Amino acid sequence: MGTFLYRNDRLAARKLLALILFQQMGWEMVGNKDGSADARARFLSDPFELEDALSPVQRLIALHEEIRHSLNLEDVTRIAIALYDSKTHRLKTFIRSGAKESPLDHYTASLDDIPSLAEIARLKRPRVVDDLDMFKSSPSLHSTRLIKNGFRASLTIPIHDHGALFGFLFFNSDRPGYFSEVVVHQLMPYAKVIALFAINEMQSIRVLQAAMKTAREITHLRDDETGGHLDRMARYSRLMALNMAEKHGFSDEFIEFIYQFAPLHDIGKVGIPDAILLKPGRLTEDEFAVMREHVDKGIAIIDAMRRDFNLDSVSYIQVLRNIVAFHHEAIDGSGYPKGMKGNDIPIEARIVSVADVFDALTSARPYKKAWSPEDAFTFLHGAKGNRFDPECIQALESGMEEIRTILAQFAESPLG
Ligand SMILES: [Fe+2]
Numbered sequence: 285m286g287t288f289l290y291r292n293d294r295l296a297a298r299k300l301l302a303l304i305l306f307q308q309m310g311w312e313m314v315g316n317k318d319g320s321a322d323a324r325a326r327f328l329s330d331p332f333e334l335e336d337a338l339s340p341v342q343r344l345i346a347l348h349e350e351i352r353h354s355l356n357l358e359d360v361t362r363i364a365i366a367l368y369d370s371k372t373h374r375l376k377t378f379i380r381s382g383a384k385e386s387p388l389d390h391y392t393a394s395l396d397d398i399p400s401l402a403e404i405a406r407l408k409r410p411r412v413v414d415d416l417d418m419f420k421s422s423p424s425l426h427s428t429r430l431i432k433n434g435f436r437a438s439l440t441i442p443i444h445d446h447g448a449l450f451g452f453l454f455f456n457s458d459r460p461g462y463f464s465e466v467v468v469h470q471l472m473p474y475a476k477v478i479a480l481f482a483i484n485e486m487q488s489i490r491v492l493q494a495a496m497k498t499a500r501e502i503t504h505l506r507d508d509e510t511g512g513h514l515d516r517m518a519r520y521s522r523l524m525a526l527n528m529a530e531k532h533g534f535s536d537e538f539i540e541f542i543y544q545f546a547p548l549h550d551i552g553k554v555g556i557p558d559a560i561l562l563k564p565g566r567l568t569e570d571e572f573a574v575m576r577e578h579v580d581k582g583i584a585i586i587d588a589m590r591r592d593f594n595l596d597s598v599s600y601i602q603v604l605r606n607i608v609a610f611h612h613e614a615i616d617g618s619g620y621p622k623g624m625k626g627n628d629i630p631i632e633a634r635i636v637s638v639a640d641v642f643d644a645l646t647s648a649r650p651y652k653k654a655w656s657p658e659d660a661f662t663f664l665h666g667a668k669g670n671r672f673d674p675e676c677i678q679a680l681e682s683g684m685e686e687i688r689t690i691l692a693q694f695a696e697s698p699l700g
């Protein structure tokens with residue numbers, strides 16, 4: 285992760301801490317000395333300002349604190365959100381809060397394999413399970429893991445956005461039978477707030493993606509940047525990040541942002557003249573120099589969007605910026621525009637560049653046939669140690685089965 289992101293996180297964490305401290309101490313205890321009264325006044329005049337820079341997971345933690353302390357629902361020990369991918373019918377873990385180690389990080393499952401969840405999604409109704417032990421006779425992987433970690437009761441709420449399934453919100457407790465009617469009643473307004481901020485966060489990302497799509501359509505971005513390419517390279521990026529998650533400590537939230545932002549890597553190409561972008565033959569040196577400007581143009585677009593759409597409240601916007609800015613950097617320093625080396629290149633950019641090239645190699649283009657994944661890996665390994673991060677190549681190669689699924693599911697159609 286880039287250092288800037290790290291600093292942002294630290295800042296957000298400090299703001300969150302201040303928010304929680306303010307709440308726990310009560311206003312009387314926030315003294316008048318040393319400008320703390322100013323901070324208090326500022327907070328009172330704009331209590332939501334402090335939350336602006338929080339990531340979804342930090343917001344969830346803040347709301348969880350609120351539920352436990354202000355509502356006195358101490359025994360709500362875990363809150364989590366899983367997102368639904370309508371294209372693959374799969375659920376994936378996204379954000380969670382709770383002191384205990386999470387039993388379900390980096391977990392995905394087909395909704396078809398969890399009929400009880402599919403049913404409450406269809407009915408648009410919450411479900412209370414008084415004791416997860418009841419699943420012991422027919423355990424699914426996720427219920428087994430929850431039980432093993434001491435969770436006993438659960439309240440599950442399907443989240444819909446404009447009628448379409450968005451995901452699920454889970455509350456868990458270690459106490460069997462905890463989610464009584466009264467407790468559920470108390471939790472519901474909070475559940476709505478949590479669902480709304482999750483939808484809002486993803487909505488902001490969708491606005492960015494839609495803006496990009498429109499810009500692409502208006503400027504007739506060249507044919508090889510098809511929807512299929514973007515779908516596949518985003519999924520390869522996600523697969524790599526998942527396989528590297530444990531070693532690097534990636535959260536599900538970070539992985540989701542890499543996945544969402546990977547397709548925007550070439551956003552700057554909308555600013556490249558058609559004569560160069562659509563030129564069928566080889567580019568001259570001068571033309572290639574213009575082509576390379578798509579990176580700086582991309583950064584300018586992101587920064588303009590950030591400012592004009594007020595997207596600084598979209599957490600992890602820095603992940604997007606890093607992907608756009610550094611996806612043509614190479615480990616050996618031979619990339620552009622900065623010639624950065626090795627680990628100085630943010631990991632999200634190293635991941636996306638391997639995914640992008642792997643998909644370009646394995647796709648048919650007017651001037652070449654599609655390579656097999658094996659041939660593509662032989663090529664990447666050949667360039668290993670000089671251009672691409674060997675760890676990223678390894679992370680992709682270890683997911684061969686998933687690669688084949690992605691290739692089959694997102695095969696190029698004539699419609700793109
Ligand atoms: Fe590019």
Ligand SMILES: [Fe+2]
Nearest residue numbers: 509549550640
């Ligand atoms: Fe690409």
